[in-house]
Amino acid sequence: MPSIPAPAKPIALVAPAAPAPTALQKALHKLGLKRDIDLALHLPLRYEDETRITRLADVRPGAGAADSVQIEAVVTDCQVMYRPRRQLVVTVDDGSDVCVLRFFNFYPSQQKALAAGQRIRARGELKGGFAGWQMLHPTCRSASGALPQALTPVYSTVAGLAQPTLRRVVLGALERVDLADTLPALALAENLPAPLWRLQEALWFLHHPKPDTALDELQDRSHPAWQRLKAEELLAQQLSQLQARRARNALRAPMLAAPAGKAGLKSQAQAHQQVPQPAPLHERLLAALPFQLTAAQRRVCAEIAHDLARQQPMHRLLQGDVGSGKTVVAALAAALCIQAGYQCALMAPTEILAQQHFGKLVDWLAPLGVQVAWLTGSQKTKQRREMLALVESGEAGLVIGTHAVIQDKVQFSNLALAIIDEQHRFGVAQRLALRGKASLRHSRHEGEPSPGRGRAGEGVSTEKQGEADAQREPHLLMMTATPIPRTLAMSYYADLDVSTIDELPPGRTPVVTKLVSDARRGEVIERIRTQVAQGRQVYWVCPLIEESEALDLTNATQTHAQLSAELAGVSIGLLHSRMPTAEKKAVMALFTSGAMAVLVSTTVIEVGVDVPKASLMVIEHAERFGLSQLHQLRGRVGRGAAASACVLLYSTGDASRLGDTARARLKTMVETTDGFEVARRDLQIRGPGEFLGARQSGDALLRFADLQTDSAWLEWARALAPQMLDAEPVMAQKHLDRWLGTKAAYLKA
Ligand code: ADP
Numbered sequence: 001m002p003s004i005p006a007p008a009k010p011i012a013l014v015a016p017a018a019p020a021p022t023a024l025q026k027a028l029h030k031l032g033l034k035r036d037i038d039l040a041l042h043l044p045l046r047y048e049d050e051t052r053i054t055r056l057a058d059v060r061p062g063a064g065a066a067d068s069v070q071i072e073a074v075v076t077d078c079q080v081m082y083r084p085r086r087q088l089v090v091t092v093d094d095g096s097d098v099c100v101l102r103f104f105n106f107y108p109s110q111q112k113a114l115a116a117g118q119r120i121r122a123r124g125e126l127k128g129g130f131a132g133w134q135m136l137h138p139t140c141r142s143a144s145g146a147l148p149q150a151l152t153p154v155y156s157t158v159a160g161l162a163q164p165t166l167r168r169v170v171l172g173a174l175e176r177v178d179l180a181d182t183l184p185a186l187a188l189a190e191n192l193p194a195p196l197w198r199l200q201e202a203l204w205f206l207h208h209p210k211p212d213t214a215l216d217e218l219q220d221r222s223h224p225a226w227q228r229l230k231a232e233e234l235l236a237q238q239l240s241q242l243q244a245r246r247a248r249n250a251l252r253a254p255m256l257a258a259p260a261g262k263a264g265l266k267s268q269a270q271a272h273q274q275v276p277q278p279a280p281l282h283e284r285l286l287a288a289l290p291f292q293l294t295a296a297q298r299r300v301c302a303e304i305a306h307d308l309a310r311q312q313p314m315h316r317l318l319q320g321d322v323g324s325g326k327t328v329v330a331a332l333a334a335a336l337c338i339q340a341g342y343q344c345a346l347m348a349p350t351e352i353l354a355q356q357h358f359g360k361l362v363d364w365l366a367p368l369g370v371q372v373a374w375l376t377g378s379q380k381t382k383q384r385r386e387m388l389a390l391v392e393s394g395e396a397g398l399v400i401g402t403h404a405v406i407q408d409k410v411q412f413s414n415l416a417l418a419i420i421d422e423q424h425r426f427g428v429a430q431r432l433a434l435r436g437k438a439s440l441r442h443s444r445h446e447g448e449p450s451p452g453r454g455r456a457g458e459g460v461s462t463e464k465q466g467e468a469d470a471q472r473e474p475h476l477l478m479m480t481a482t483p484i485p486r487t488l489a490m491s492y493y494a495d496l497d498v499s500t501i502d503e504l505p506p507g508r509t510p511v512v513t514k515l516v517s518d519a520r521r522g523e524v525i526e527r528i529r530t531q532v533a534q535g536r537q538v539y540w541v542c543p544l545i546e547e548s549e550a551l552d553l554t555n556a557t558q559t560h561a562q563l564s565a566e567l568a569g570v571s572i573g574l575l576h577s578r579m580p581t582a583e584k585k586a587v588m589a590l591f592t593s594g595a596m597a598v599l600v601s602t603t604v605i606e607v608g609v610d611v612p613k614a615s616l617m618v619i620e621h622a623e624r625f626g627l628s629q630l631h632q633l634r635g636r637v638g639r640g641a642a643a644s645a646c647v648l649l650y651s652t653g654d655a656s657r658l659g660d661t662a663r664a665r666l667k668t669m670v671e672t673t674d675g676f677e678v679a680r681r682d683l684q685i686r687g688p689g690e691f692l693g694a695r696q697s698g699d700a701l702l703r704f705a706d707l708q709t710d711s712a713w714l715e716w717a718r719a720l721a722p723q724m725l726d727a728e729p730v731m732a733q734k735h736l737d738r739w740l741g742t743k744a745a746y747l748k749a
Pocket residue numbers: 291292293294297320321322323324325326327328481505506608610612639
């Protein structure tokens with residue numbers, strides 16, 4: 001071996017550069033295909049039948065015209081023509097008839113491959129016109145070699161990665177990869193909804209089905225090979241959630257036990273010390289509230305308090321319809337945490353909502369001696385620095401804010417409870433980040449001397465201590481007004497505990513919802529006039545135009561101008577997302593105080609805003625909104641005792657009628673005000689993929705199984721997962737690695 005000369009200068013200590021990824025690797029990574037098993041599980045979208053040759057003379061014009069056919073023929077003529085535009089026109093003859101192949105985009109190489117005299121196979125849609133047979137942009141290949149023995153798979157791909165290449169790569173992976181079954185015998189014994197193929201068989205089949213396979217069984221995924229994949233996928237999902245739950249149970253969170261009630265505490269205090277203790281914080285908060293908790297609120301509070309008192313981190317979803325009073329439940333949980341000497345963080349998706357929470361919680365908790373810090377992106381540097389100091393020192397018991405709460409600079413002293421409002425608005429990564437905030441710092445352990453408030457690493461007493469802290473997790477409470485239907489809860493949220501507020505505070509009158517054509521806009525404006533004359537307040541929400549924020553704005557501005565012109569003397573404000581924060585706050589403050597009667601807004605008011613005197617909600621172009629969004633918007637009214645209404649203004653636009661899904665959404669809104677029913681119908685209309693879209697990272701979604709049609713497999717997987725984890729842990733892990741690979745961490749959020 002030649003000796004390598006020593007470098008003249010010492011070189012930097014870097015790992016030897018990995019070879020740069022090739023274009024092929026990059027394309028595969030884009031598709032999320034990193035390992036052989038990923039490729040093996042990249043199943044065809046559809047198939048093409050190239051196993052057969054059709055004779056032109058055998059095709060009846062018009063029959064099956066939409067299907068593509070394959071012909072084998074000799075090129076008799078090939079030329080570039082310029083009328084009506086540049087195109088390659090190739091005439092072929094298969095001995096029974098002739099056909100013209102037309103290409104508007106073509107390369108010189110194609111031209112060469114299609115030169116006169118070549119024998120080719122062309123596949124495409126055959127059109128028979130007066131001018132004879134034609135194919136537009138057929139797929140062509142040389143007719144050398146035997147016909148394929150299996151249907152040709154067509155995969156989803158990205159630009160620059162052609163089907164033949166992808167097919168070759170997938171086939172290579174299939175040949176290399178270990179496809180040994182990871183289903184234990186017990187999986188096959190009981191409750192099997194259908195006989196199962198072996199994984200290896202199923203995958204080979206799905207990538208290369210025999211030509212006589214019923215295509216509709218492949219298309220609708222009812223084929224036994226598909227059943228196997230769905231079963232495998234659902235099992236992986238259930239295993240991973242169960243594993244996450246067990247892993248979390250092995251973690252430690254601070255025990256935030258509620259001190260005994262007033263009486264008990266007093267006698268204790270008297271026994272141990274002379275100084276009388278004040279009642280615990282949550283009790284003082286309860287006493288100070290201007291209302292009684294509903295029975296449902298009391299029940300969920302008890303469920304949360306029970307979790308907080310345990311040393312396993314809580315992982316709970318609090319669902320309750322808009323206006324059901326989740327905020328006060330969050331405040332009571334925070335009080336338990338602060339009382340125990342720890343910090344609580346509350347994160348909300350928008351600045352307006354965070355601001356409102358801040359206002360409310362300061363009102364409730366500041367008089368009880370709790371410091372509340374406020375963190376948001378739009379904050380001035382000086383204020384931000386002050387707030388960060390309060391958080392870091394632990395002086396702030398409660399920290400409220402937007403995404404700013406999870407930024408690197410934010411260091412908690414001893415975070416023990418993280419609350420996420422409107423959790424579906426946050427991504428998985430953000431939830432993970434908030435939970436990560438607790439392990440950054442040392443927390444006070446019950447019965448241990450405080451390790452001080454330095455950064456992690458300073459003042460660590462023992463290694464064991466460090467380990468304990470690395471494991472430390474905050475309790476997590478997620479709140480949502482979009483309830484999760486049962487099938488979804490069973491699958492995607494199987495590792496989550498759910499508390500439900502199924503009752504609205506008393507004295508609310510149900511909101512009456514009306515569908516009104518935009519042609520009757522004038523009547524709606526009149527109605528606003530009478531409402532305002534009675535001292536009521538009105539929201540007018542302008543449509544969401546997804547492609548263009550600018551259009552959104554124009555629309556809101558125009559409506560604002562129209563209303564201002566027609567309702568002279570009425571104070572009408574405008575709120576949109578492009579306004580500077582200070583201006584937004586000012587407008588919101590005017591509306592909240594009642595000084596402003598009508599608020600025209602883009603969807604920025606969607607979540608959480610609470611103005612009890614507002615009793616009319618007008619939603620313009622309601623047909624463009626999603627169902628849960630409409631329900632959330634409607635929830636802004638009906639918060640006081642006054643009878644409230646929601647007017648859904650729809651416009652059929654150019655089309656003479658509304659689309660079916662838009663119609664179904666609006667109909668649902670008119671028919672029910674129950675958030676659970678709305679969610680159930682939403683799931684029906686949209687399907688789980690889209691329903692979960694914003695909530696869960698797309699990666700974690702089921703690719704093959706469908707919760708509606710495969711609920712029998714879901715039940716099977718749910719029953720099997722705990723048995724398999726206990727009896728066959730190695731096999732369970734192998735199954736998980738195969739199916740989840742690098743996505744596993746995300747499923748724990
Ligand atoms: P959401 O669940 O949509 O977040 P909020 O927490 O904003 O609802 O509560 C809606 C309104 O109801 C607030 O004004 C809140 O103070 C009030 N509220 C909450 N609980 C009760 C109750 N038990 N009795 C009366 N009003 C309540």
